[in-house]
Amino acid sequence: MSPELIASFGGLLAAIGALVTGVLATRSKVKLDDIAKLHARIDELEADLAKEREARDRDNDQARAKHSRIIADYEAELAELKERLRQRDRTIGRLDHVVLALRTYVARARRKLVDNEIDPPAEVEGMND
16 A cells, blocks of 8 residues: 555545534534523523512512401401490390389389289380380
8 A cells, every 4th residue: 555545545534534523513513502592591481480480479468468458357347346246235234134123113013003902004005106
């Protein structure tokens, strides 16, 4: 084999190596560009996700505050109704006491009428109006 032939094979082999290296480098560069684009897209989506989480947290805080206000209103209304119920019970208790005292008075008055031989009326006028 002649040295020129060996040198040409070496040159051809070097050219093929350079070509393969160039193709691989180009493909690697394209892959790196694609990876960089994907990382940029991931960063963008993470930023959007952070914004959405902040918005959701704000909405949740607003909903909790509204819910707390509604509960406070209901608790205030419940307290008012309980107070009105206590007042009604006290009023009914006083009226029951008055009715019992009046019935005792009427019973004693009837007994006095009977003791004095006076017939008490069967019905009192105006009681059933």
